[in-house]
Amino acid sequence: MEPQHIFISYELKRIVQSLGQAFQMELNSFGLTNAQVSVLLCLISQDGQSQKDIGNHLNIKAPSLTSLVDQLERKELIVRYVDSTDARAKRIFLTESGKKFLNQHFWPLANQLEDQLLAGFTPEEKAMLMTMLNRMRHNLHKYEHKCT
Numbered sequence: 031m032e033p034q035h036i037f038i039s040y041e042l043k044r045i046v047q048s049l050g051q052a053f054q055m056e057l058n059s060f061g062l063t064n065a066q067v068s069v070l071l072c073l074i075s076q077d078g079q080s081q082k083d084i085g086n087h088l089n090i091k092a093p094s095l096t097s098l099v100d101q102l103e104r105k106e107l108i109v110r111y112v113d114s115t116d117a118r119a120k121r122i123f124l125t126e127s128g129k130k131f132l133n134q135h136f137w138p139l140a141n142q143l144e145d146q147l148l149a150g151f152t153p154e155e156k157a158m159l160m161t162m163l164n165r166m167r168h169n170l171h172k173y174e175h176k177c178t
Contacts, residue, residue: 065098066101073123081099108122
């Protein structure tokens, strides 16, 4: 493998780590973690998912996810109901407070951090970057399936 490829992967990892740290610094004032917000964001795309589906989507083991869900429920950002078709399963829904947090606090923060991340990029460069990142994700997705 060429050193340049390792360098690109390493730089991507460093950017993701720095972005995660920046998010966490801001989320601390709300008493939330990146992991907890990941659960909320998962529900934005499809509210009422099962706990198992959320765990699979986020690649979080059941005990860890249960802890996150417990914490979010105590903060009244989500609510958990027994599945109407399977009493063993739990369905997770965003509460109005959860939606309000995302709309009033998280999305503005995400936009602010993305603006900082992409400062100085032209619209064309942003579009090209998104195209390249999507291609990289697709390439890794193919690799993951090849390995399983």
